Amino acid sequence: MSLLERESSGVVMTTDNIRSQKLHVGLNIGIAAAALVVGLALAYGFGIGNYVLGVVLGVVIYLIGLQIVAGRIEGRRAARDRMWKTLIYAACVLAILPLASVVWTLISKGAGRLDGNFFGSSMNNIGARDPEGGAYHAIIGTLEQVGIATLMAVPLGVLGAIYLVEYGRGKFATTVRFFVDVMTGIPSIVAGLFILSFWVLIVSPWFNNGTPRFSGFAASLALTVLMLPTIVRSTEEMLRLVPGPLREGAYALGVPQWKTILKVVVPTALPGIVTGIMLAVARAAGETAPVLLVAGGAAAINFDPFAGGQQSLSLFVYQQAGDASRYAPARAWTAALTLVAIVLVLTVAAKLLARRNSLSK
Amino acid sequence: MGDNPSRSENATAGDLGVTGRHARGAGTGVSPSSYEEPPFGGGGALPKKTRFGMEAGFKGLSVAAGAMVLVIIVAIAVFLISKAVPAINADTENFLTFNQWFPNETQPRFGIAVLAFGTVLTSIIALLVAVPIALGIALFLSHYAPKRLATPLGFVIDLLAAVPSVVFGLWGRDVFMEPVRNFSAWLNEYFGWIPIFGGDGPFGRSVLLGSLVLAIMVLPIVTSLSREVFMQTPGMNEEAALALGATKWEMVRTAVLPYGKPGVIAAVMLGLGRALGETIALALTLGVVFNISFNIIENGGNSIAANIANAFGEANETGRGALIASGLVLFAITLVVNMAARAIIYRRREFRDSAA
């Protein structure tokens, strides 16, 4: 006899048992409705909770009931298949609730202070009782800090990736690649502490008569540390996608390697590289912790990233969140909305660019 | 450093822009204009290989950029240690085991114990909550949802992964705290006999709130990375499973999950790294208590990163050093997690690649 038959009857397939019953949709809905009623009845009947508990209990009862009924009708395997499908759908619904709440709160609360004053003024001379005050200085700070960080991180990152892909062989390259991975995992606060101990506490006193100087530039340095590994990794991936024959074609024409890289390889991979850079920039713009440690966080407008404390949007959100003034939450939410808008514009643009990238697809 | 000989020799020989002996030649790029002259610019001896030129310069530049990464990593370690050591020396208590944080006093007393405990506790709870759900969504997007729904939904998840943590922290404090407080009170009423749900309140600004906010934050990251690996499952392996008579879920378990496992581990580890290092969201939601407790619903909880953000403002020189020392510990923890993740990934990859 066949193996499957020996093990357990009814498993081996013959033409006679290829038919099976399916759980009727109506029955499925019926189980759900009954489970919900039982769940609510339990919750309220015993007085142990409100409708939320009722719904949760209902879902649990539904899953158990479904498994039992479907197991009877469709068989064990089909029932398990159905169970997992239900769980996977449930996971989606469960996750969408809080994420939708975040988005909704951001829009509804953030809209409150979307006015000219918010974008046109700073927090200079704004007391606890003043409803005005804006984030102009913070926006300036974010743009300058992220801009300078980008200027430093992009050439370094792209060159580093070129090294890894085009020149890197042997132990040194392996080491570099490994530490790029390690660097990707550095918490942003640690990057902030690094710049604090290195730049603010040790280097900056040289230029400032011996006292440590917090500055926007220090924040840029910290953001550079965070952006660098991301840019190296994404650029490396893109450069690797450039087909080898393209390089060989250039070499065969007698083009030197460095020119091949700059004129053939990098331009081919450029859309992908730019996408990676934009994502890194978006992430840097949202970083709070390192800025908090090294930028100083001034209330007034300061265009000079090298001298005096600077604000940034994310830090502004954090500071307003901790402010006791009753007008502070509104400022915090509007600043958060502005920050998310900047980050999302960058991200969406990067994704759209990636979609048009012929290399990655 | 193992240059490909066929590349460098010929390539440099043709590099006329550097030797300057021929205005244009083979080396002027791939644009059609480079064919105006014969490839080897007019006979005679072949150009000599230059000792130093653009080739070496460019290569040196890129090597330097690569080396910069090493320099930064070493610098991070060196500078953190240099600031941390004096503070730890000034510490009158054991830095590793003491569970209070008074580094600003004339007799500094501080220890990392509570903070390290809180960091790990919140991160683990966050991952326990987030990972199953994230994998569920990832599978939904890659294998269950119709394409018309999966594409935009995947896009939205990617966007949510980019939302700054300060926004999640703000939301956690202003919106999410209320339901979590109610839930905590309910847990306490009916499950108070379980130690983690015990206590007399107040509830709300608790490990539970911090962990759940963290979970919501890492959810999009883990989802988005896992979805990508799941989508890369070779279609022919999925078909092989289906052709053996697998149900959809069995196909997922046979073909998709094992194939995606290294990627999922990497995603989870990345999520863990994020959660461990998360600062602002926890600074806004945790109750900040220096006390090692497994109670997750009472006001309390603390983490290394959140403590740095909270205590930085009032820190004096030793205080800063103490915070830097705690940052060093955080750095070490994340380093271990990261390396473990890499090790797992590389090992699994070998199993698969030896194959291909």
Add this chain to the structure above:
Amino acid sequence: MAKRIEASNVSSYYGSFKAIDSVSMVVEPKTITALIGPSGCGKSTFLRSINRMHEVLPNARIEGSLTIDDQNIYDPDVDVTAVRRLIGMVFQRPNPFPTMSIYENVVAGLKLNGVKKKSVLDDAAEQSLKSANLWNEVKDRLGRPGAGLSGGQQQRLCIARTIAVEPQVVLMDEPCSALDPISTLAIEDLMFKLKDRFTIIIVTHNMQQAARVSDKTGFFSIDKTGDPGRLIEYDDTQKIFSNPTEKKTEDYITGRFG
């Protein structure tokens, strides 16, 4: 074991595109049937319709009826997974599960069916690998990755995996197109051996192969790109290759077309 398959007026669609039009044929038990024809003529689509793998692709559907021992496998109450266990399939490119060992690959189907006992699985793995003429080559390294084998070995591993669940029909979709001549020969030998137990239907681009291995041959063709594929002629292999009824078949066989 082996069963009779009868297709009547089977048309397969991808969305609104009709891939094959009204194919009817009868496949007798314990025979090898070869499906030949130019690229894009719908042979593979037809093959995938036989074990309902066609409908895995989005928007794919089918019309007509396909019966196996007088049971229509497209009846609404038929369990798709049961059909696929009944009718196994070997694919164009060897596709062992990359994360599994040789052993795990062979018993994957049995495990899905709830067989857990180690002794039964061991037994089945050995029997299937022996049937697939692979046992002697891999018996010392059953724990190694299945994907570490050569292409031909991988394909035989896939055949072992397919027959381990003891189907009644084995479908092969160009199983040798990615293999070298020696491996191809090994697979062909295997087909002769398996013929005693299974009904085999094979899609092939290689007419010599069709002529060598099959009892019956079906010739598919299309009029032009975008038209649905049709079954032009279906007869004994000998007849198809020596004295085809249709002009189109003759043109194709003699290399004047396709």
